[in-house]
Amino acid sequence: MEKFRKEKKFNKRDRDHDKGERGSFGKFEGVYNIGGRIATKNSTPGFRVYDEKVVNRDNSEFRIWDPFRSKLGAAIVKGLKSFPISHKSRVLYLGASSGTTSSHVADIAESVYCVEFSKRMMRELLPVTLRKRNMIPILGGAKHPEEYVHNIGNVDVIFQDVAQKNQAEILIKNAEIFSPRYAILSIKSRSISAEKTPKQVFREEIDKLREKFEVLEIIDLQPYEKDHVLVNLKVK
Numbered sequence: 174m175e176k177f178r179k180e181k182k183f184n185k186r187d188r189d190h191d192k193g194e195r196g197s198f199g200k201f202e203g204v205y206n207i208g209g210r211i212a213t214k215n216s217t218p219g220f221r222v223y224d225e226k227v228v229n230r231d232n233s234e235f236r237i238w239d240p241f242r243s244k245l246g247a248a249i250v251k252g253l254k255s256f257p258i259s260h261k262s263r264v265l266y267l268g269a270s271s272g273t274t275s276s277h278v279a280d281i282a283e284s285v286y287c288v289e290f291s292k293r294m295m296r297e298l299l300p301v302t303l304r305k306r307n308m309i310p311i312l313g314g315a316k317h318p319e320e321y322v323h324n325i326g327n328v329d330v331i332f333q334d335v336a337q338k339n340q341a342e343i344l345i346k347n348a349e350i351f352s353p354r355y356a357i358l359s360i361k362s363r364s365i366s367a368e369k370t371p372k373q374v375f376r377e378e379i380d381k382l383r384e385k386f387e388v389l390e391i392i393d394l395q396p397y398e399k400d401h402v403l404v405n406l407k408v409k
């Protein structure tokens with residue numbers, strides 16, 4: 174796994190940040206650096222979501238955030254420069270699956286509205302949301318935000334990872350309704366086109382976003398995910 178700084182520096186930073194409010198991934202609130210690996214402080218100590226490793230320090234339990242299992246984790250490891258999620262954030266998470274990434278987001282944020290359209294995945298997500306009470310499960314399709322808007326209201330950030338053909342349109346539609354200030358979009362090129370090159374797919378998809386969003390960063394997720402980018406966006 175990639176390492177960011179030398180271990181010695183990490184340990185000092187960990188100690189400093191374990192004492193304070195902020196996580197220690199340099200600048201990101203709630204994202205810690207535990208021996209060179211990213212982690213979140215477990216909001217439900219003793220409860221794990223995907224068999225992740227845990228580390229105990231100074232009376233807190235930290236869940237190691239696996240970049241091979243989470244695109245947001247991979248983007249942080251790959252040097253994401255700005256992270257819009259804070260302790261005060263209300264997050265709309267589209268494509269929550271069984272809760273791997275959304276549970277880390279829930280360790281950081283105030284609330285995470287977890288939209289998932291697969292009943293099978295929802296069955297796995299529900300026990301997680303029963304323990305992490307700031308995760309609110311919503312069985313629904315991200316293409317139809319009008320069907321879940323009444324459960325949510327406005328949010329600060331939309332995170333989307335749905336591996337669908339029209340990923341940009343889905344994000345724009347949700348952003349129109351939920352008025353976030355920021356959005357993070359994971360784009361999987363093969364879900365959009367197998368004929369075009371990933372580069373071409375990413376360019377076309379990101380161009381569709383430019384009217385509504387300022388593109389802050391585009392992170393290629395290799396070697397953690399092939400043919401994926403994570404796009405960090407600010408609403409104009």
Ligand code: SAM
Nearest residue numbers: 268270273274289290291294314315316334335
């Ligand atoms: N973000 C998850 C994580 O890191 O833990 C993994 C998400 S997985 C790649 C994509 C998920 O999106 C699947 O669980 C799939 O069922 C769901 N999905 C796909 N299309 C969707 C849609 N239109 N509405 C809601 N969920 C959708």
